Amino acid sequence: MSRDKILAAVKSNQFNRAELPDLEILNTLTATNEPLIQQYTAIASAGGSFVYEVPDLEAIKTILHKEFKPGVKIISGIQGLDDYTFAGDVTHELSHSFADVELTILQSNLGVAENGALWLTETQMNVRVLPFISQHLAVIISKDDLVPTMSQAYAKIGNADYGYGAFISGPSKTADIEQSLVIGAHGPRSLSVFILT
């Protein structure tokens, strides 16, 4: 059986135990009390995201109304954005049925200032494919949910159980053709981040 053969070969060839390094130094080094919103906004914007600081959900609606005309399919994973189809109600539908979704709005409770990434778990996505198949993506996050670096981000995630989770840091993009950056590869053509202040 290959399993046992591989494991035996690995076991006989691996060398003396090398200890794991301490990550505390890195965690402390990167911890900062500086306002993270500016850092987040600068980095995420450079990565092609649109970042808005907003006081409440109403302000988000106003911005979205300008961008998305009535009639397009919009799915929201957030209670309180009642104008749109609630994602929780459509989880039983086939993933393929979301192919015509124009906009998906989701809530994250973990954002990373150093790279613009937002952590979303399957529960927050409702359907795994939603933040990918949608033509546009909007994510709402509270300013208190921003952390400086990935070190703090994983500290916050801890040993949480999830079926699936993803850091999303911008719109889908590629630079495969002559290193020219093109936004809108296979996933969303835009990512709007709403920071609730």
Add this chain to the structure above:
Amino acid sequence: MKVALFVPCYVDQFYPKAAIATLELLEKLGVEVHYPKNQTCCGQPMANSGYEHLTTGCNNLFIDNFSGYDYIVCPSGSCTLHIKEHLHSPEKEDQAVSIRKKVYELTEFLIDILKVDHLQARFPYKVGLHQSCHGLRGLRISQMSELVAPAFSKPAQLLDMVQGLELVPLGRQDDCCGFGGTFCVAEEAVSSKMGKDRVDDHIEHGAQYITSADLSCLMHMEGILRRQNSNVKVIHVAEILNHHSHE
């Protein structure tokens, strides 16, 4: 301080002026320099080609020539690095270990051991400094552009002490020139293209001279410059630092 001068074989044969300048410079700085006359080669040409096992003869000869000195100084980063990393001898390993610790490339010897802070030298030209890879990434005589660490350069620090000399900036401060020992013939196409691109960087930035702490790189670039009938010349860093007495 008893110092032995280690003159790499190709410097001895093709670039004696660099070795002479090294000797004179060290003597000017008050160092008593010995030249063990039976020296030949550090063995690197074989070792880098995969024939390190053939270097026993060279290694033993090197040990015989260079044991018993306080320092061994060499005007080549590459050969110095080879000795530092690969000088071994089954019979005389203690001596080999001792030599590996005492061998210095010229500019690091001047800065780290002699602590030179001024020079009586004048060289009123625009000069491009080529960082040889072995001096740079092997001996770390300058900071490497890849690392997130404070900048420094021992050869540049010394060149800054030379009157009238202007160091030109380069587009790629430490890209390899493509010499690489037998690489220069085994991979002729890539090697000469690398050399050409390095030379072009210096020329585009107005260098009249290209200098380095390694003559193997300079020999490579000189071959390209001369093929192009360029007015730009190569010169070993020791010749610039010693450039006062003979204009």
Add this chain to the structure above:
Amino acid sequence: MSNITEKSHAELAAAFNKDEPRVDWHDETLWWVRAKRDIAAHKIPEWELLRETASQIKNNVLSNLSGYLEQFEANAIKNGITVHWAADAAEHNKIIHTLLNERGINRMVKSKSMLTEECHLNEYLKEHGVDVIDSDLGERIVQLAGEPPSHIVLPCIHKKKEEIGDIFHEHLGSAKGESDPKILTETARQHLREVFLTRRAALTGVNFAIAETGEIVICTNEGNADMGAHLAEIHIASMGIEKIIPERKHLGVFLRLLTRSATGQPITTYSSHFKKPQQGKEIHIVIVDNGRSIQLGREDFRNSLKCIRCGACMNTCPVYRKSGGHSYHTAIAGPIGSILAPNLDMKKYADLPFASTLCGSCSNVCPVKIDIHDQLYKWRQVIVKEGYSPTAKTIAMKAMAFTLSSPALYRSGGKVARLAFKYAPFAVNNQLNPWYKHREMPKAPEQSFGEWYSKRKEGQQ
């Protein structure tokens, strides 16, 4: 798929260098990526500590790989994932074909996986009647062109946009002469969206596999791995045994390094953590050895297994930049490929450790601090000792060593002959000498330093 056969790196590189403007273009494109990497790294004051930490984590992994693999397997199974083990490329390919066959699937979408390139999975499946479409844009381009990727992160970095336009015109119906990257990308988006929506099986690579949780992490910018995996009934993930990291929190180190090293981005657009299958769907992980356990046993070379496939060593390597990825005639090109390939087939890849000047830039950019250039040097010694070096070279080297071991022979040269350099190729002034093709010989001086020194000594006496 590969039509590159028994030619050496030097020959393939010489062919690549026949078109100098193209070499310049290739070199500058990759140098720009290296420059972006530098900028990204310099924004992180603790960069070197991160590299050191990542290196130590990987050392720990390699020292307890069997334990972590078992832990990973147990946790993955607990999560509802099926785990398969493949000793070599053939078994890997067979496992995947069987999974597809059992489900009556003959079309699959695949995101980037260098392991499947190493195993030549696409060719195998094609022979067995399974159509595979690569969904990473760069990989799709080279797939349509009938070529292997030339770079592990930037698969079609060797192709100009006009050439890509021609390929898309022929295969995807874009307008003739269209070469705008935006329009070509949109063409691929439409084409591949239809593929994502119609494939029942999706294969992905794995960037990290976490022993502690049994989850796998896949990083893309395009979102193609997710589009494929989430829409398919079965998600197959292929991973080499070395992809393991001990704990989830270690991602906080690796994800900070990976993309900054690769392209200078602070992180990929998507870093997807697959822990459990979706309701009613399957995840299968194929854990592949294919020579890795042997490499683990080679003390001088085991560190090559720390590689996280960022491609930084390729971008910085002047030889890679000026010879192109295909010159390496192996799935993984560049410096890292040159220390991995000889483990798989020392004879076939005997040339690769010599395709380097040992400049050392690769080791400096490596985010897990693999001593790449030292390993290149060590592979040279192994290859020569195992007898894979040309006889003529061995004879020349022996003669050179003999001469240089003897002060008398060395000195007997004289000012014209410079006998010591009889065996140094650059000292022969004729058209057959490769040195002379683009470079002049060094001028022989009147006297050697040794001769000058003896005279000076006499003068002093």
